[in-house]
Amino acid sequence: MYKYDNLDSQFLGERVEQFTKQIDRYKKNELDEDQFRSLRLRNGLYKELHANMLRVAIPYGVINSKQLNQLALIANKYDKGYGHFTTRQNIQFNWIDLADMPNILKDLADAGLHAIQTSGKSIRNITADPLSGVRTDEIADARPYSEIIRQWFTLHPEFSWLPAKFKIAINGIKTDQIGMKFHDIGLQIVRNENKELGFAVYAGGGLGAAAMLAQEVKSFVPEEDILSYLESLLRTYNLQGRRNNPKKGRIKFLVKELGKDKFSELVEKDWLLSKDNKELKLNFAKLKKLQDNFKIPIKPKAYSNKNTDVDFNFSIWRKNNVRENKISGYSVIFVSLSQINSAPGDISHQQLKALAKLVLKYSCDEARITKKQDIVLPFVKNEDVYELWQKLNLIDLSSPHNDTFAHIVSCPGLDYCSLAKTTSIPIAKQIQNRFNENGLLFEAGNLSLHISGCENSCSHHHVADIGLLGLNKNEDAFYQITLGGNTKDDTELGKRLGRAVSQDEVIDVVEKIVKVYLANKEEEESFNKVFKRIGIAPFKDSVYA
Amino acid sequence: MPENNIKINELLDVENWQKNNSTSSKGIILNPTDDVQALADTLNQASLIAVDFSNFDDGRNYSQIKLLKRIGYTGKIHAINVHIDHLQFILRSGVDSYELLPEYKKYDVNYASDFSICYQAADNNIGLLEKHKLD
Numbered sequence: 001m002y003k004y005d006n007l008d009s010q011f012l013g014e015r016v017e018q019f020t021k022q023i024d025r026y027k028k029n030e031l032d033e034d035q036f037r038s039l040r041l042r043n044g045l046y047k048e049l050h051a052n053m054l055r056v057a058i059p060y061g062v063i064n065s066k067q068l069n070q071l072a073l074i075a076n077k078y079d080k081g082y083g084h085f086t087t088r089q090n091i092q093f094n095w096i097d098l099a100d101m102p103n104i105l106k107d108l109a110d111a112g113l114h115a116i117q118t119s120g121k122s123i124r125n126i127t128a129d130p131l132s133g134v135r136t137d138e139i140a141d142a143r144p145y146s147e148i149i150r151q152w153f154t155l156h157p158e159f160s161w162l163p164a165k166f167k168i169a170i171n172g173i174k175t176d177q178i179g180m181k182f183h184d185i186g187l188q189i190v191r192n193e194n195k196e197l198g199f200a201v202y203a204g205g206g207l208g209a210a211a212m213l214a215q216e217v218k219s220f221v222p223e224e225d226i227l228s229y230l231e232s233l234l235r236t237y238n239l240q241g242r243r244n245n246p247k248k249g250r251i252k253f254l255v256k257e258l259g260k261d262k263f264s265e266l267v268e269k270d271w272l273l274s275k276d277n278k279e280l281k282l283n284f285a286k287l288k289k290l291q292d293n294f295k296i297p298i299k300p301k302a303y304s305n306k307n308t309d310v311d312f313n314f315s316i317w318r319k320n321n322v323r324e325n326k327i328s329g330y331s332v333i334f335v336s337l338s339q340i341n342s343a344p345g346d347i348s349h350q351q352l353k354a355l356a357k358l359v360l361k362y363s364c365d366e367a368r369i370t371k372k373q374d375i376v377l378p379f380v381k382n383e384d385v386y387e388l389w390q391k392l393n394l395i396d397l398s399s400p401h402n403d404t405f406a407h408i409v410s411c412p413g414l415d416y417c418s419l420a421k422t423t424s425i426p427i428a429k430q431i432q433n434r435f436n437e438n439g440l441l442f443e444a445g446n447l448s449l450h451i452s453g454c455e456n457s458c459s460h461h462h463v464a465d466i467g468l469l470g471l472n473k474n475e476d477a478f479y480q481i482t483l484g485g486n487t488k489d490d491t492e493l494g495k496r497l498g499r500a501v502s503q504d505e506v507i508d509v510v511e512k513i514v515k516v517y518l519a520n521k522e523e524e525e526s527f528n529k530v531f532k533r534i535g536i537a538p539f540k541d542s543v544y545a
Numbered sequence: 546m547p548e549n550n551i552k553i554n555e556l557l558d559v560e561n562w563q564k565n566n567s568t569s570s571k572g573i574i575l576n577p578t579d580d581v582q583a584l585a586d587t588l589n590q591a592s593l594i595a596v597d598f599s600n601f602d603d604g605r606n607y608s609q610i611k612l613l614k615r616i617g618y619t620g621k622i623h624a625i626n627v628h629i630d631h632l633q634f635i636l637r638s639g640v641d642s643y644e645l646l647p648e649y650k651k652y653d654v655n656y657a658s659d660f661s662i663c664y665q666a667a668d669n670n671i672g673l674l675e676k677h678k679l680d
């Protein structure tokens with residue numbers, strides 16, 4: 001993985017000093033609330049219901065044991081003992097004191113972690129497929145490009161004060177694995193007819209109140225020109241994006257307003273004037289160095305069969321949570337953070353610490369964070385899988401929920417988030433309990449359900465098979481339901497089922513929807529396919545009858 | 546980089562500049578919505594263009610400065626109403642001089658020189674290690 005060098009460390013140290021000075025000025029009333037807000041968000045710090053929340057980036061989801069240990073330390077020392085992995089390869093701490101911030105940022109920097117641009121109207125953490133480098137059908141590993149782009153847009157002097165937040169995702173295989181079409185920019189790595197590497201650029205995606213899918217604005221940008229192209233795209237947005245209406249600031253509104261063709265024409269015009277600037281060309285020596293950094297640390301090996309006890313729990317877990325690595329003799333392990341009775345994505349400092357040890361011992365000191373709030377150990381020897389499972393069991397991280405309906409994705413909702421309209425986590429727990437009781441969990445297969453506590457859509461509910469969106473009507477909690485979203489192999493937005501249902505009804509309603517699916521499902525047919533085949537009517541009939 | 550004592554009331558916005566045919570003014574003060582490329586001919590007549598950074602969250606100015614360079618503008622670019630927390634970006638954007646808002650004048654001149662490293666090429670990289678080149 002990418003190793004921070006002295007310059008990177010120095011830079012992080014300097015950033016910590018800068019923010020420390022700003023906090024001091026704020027305390028002395030030399031920075032007003034709005035200005036401080038703008039600055040603290042650019043350092044990942046939110047004011048929430050009960051305390052401050054800090055969001056730490058895990059760029060393109062790659063993390064090592066030292067970093068996991070440091071996150072454990074932060075959860076223990078400065079928080080109430082927990083961290084919460086998000087759907088965008090970040091981790092959040094919900095109980096942070098402003099006074100501790102300088103020390104927290106220093107501790108993070110010691111492990112090459114930071115919170116720069118994890119919030120605010122800036123270019124956010126860049127996400128990439130968590131299985132980058134491990135997939136068989138990869139066009140190219142997205143991580144070296146992600147790192148180059150991440151660095152380039154860190155405190156960029158032209159693009160640090162955008163009309164709204166700006167999220168970039170990079171996908172290195174043919175099917176969209178990272179939901180790039182619901183990002184402000186999605187970059188799809190492609191090869192053109194001459195087999196040269198480049199990017200297809202999608203712009204204007206975003207979830208939230210007006211969910212839209214990104215559209216292709218350029219089918220091929222050569223890899224060496226990607227920085228200049230992104231600059232031109234950002235310049236067009238920086239100048240023309242709406243700044244007078246905070247609800248319409250995202251680039252999706254600009255692309256929609258201008259139309260995709262007009263937008264890409266403007267970007268193209270700008271780009272033709274800057275693409276030959278040598279300073280903006282990709283540094284291939286640097287790329288090569290990064291590609292070496294990101295080389296897969298394992299070589300094919302023969303499977304030495306170890307005798308394992310027959311264990312039913314292990315078998316279920318293996319079926320759901322273990323996948324083959326493209327390198328023979330190795331497995332990819334999914335650690336689900338969706339245990340019954342804890343919040344999806346939550347992890348305790350003890351678990352983080354124990355996990356750090358396992359990552360070091362069993363997975364070449366590398367783990368990945370997924371958009372489903374899981375942790376992946378990508379390089380586990382097949383013969384170690386059973387032992388690893390036993391150890392995960394000891395720290396309560398062996399839930400066999402991966403790729404099953406039990407794996408609910410949920411945002412923090414009212415429990416932690418000041419923007420929330422409704423709760424999310426308790427609903428997730430109630431649904432898990434209901435399906436435990438009614439025995440339909442197995443039959444439901446890998447049905448996905450995501451819950452967002454408000455229109456900001458942090459759980460990405462639009463792209464779930466079943467999406468729940470919390471609304472507040474006259475002080476009562478309601479849930480808007482969408483069906484048929486997809487983020488498994490492509491990105492599709494779900495369709496609205498009908499009127500929102502009350503909090504009292506919502507668990508029953510979810511059960512009804514699942515039953516309609518099961519009654520209509522033929523063999524292994526997915527929810528998405530059934531939904532397309534039978535349409536929304538049968539679901540409506542069952543829910544609103 | 547020098548601070549520069551240009552008085553805002555000696556400047557005109559583009560519209561008034563065009564009307565008054567420039568003679569009474571020391572330069573143009575750019576509005577964040579001005580289309581630099583479309584106004585290239587007018588802007589190029591001015592010996593000084595002031596860019597107003599008073600709005601803490603508005604980053605359009607930075608791209609406008611970029612476009613001023615691109616249209617081949619050779620006069621002076623002067624940043625006015627500068628917040629000290631913007632200075633690190635403004636210094637790199639290609640301005641020739643700047644003027645802090647009065648409330649920041651008490652700070653040490655080196656207040657904003659926190660960084661010794663930059664990750665990208667910009668108009669002004671003086672005094673910075675350019676990480677993108679070093680790798």
Ligand code: SF4
Nearest residue numbers: 411417420453454458
């Ligand atoms: S979706 Fe809304 S409630 Fe949930 S975390 Fe995001 S902002 Fe908060």
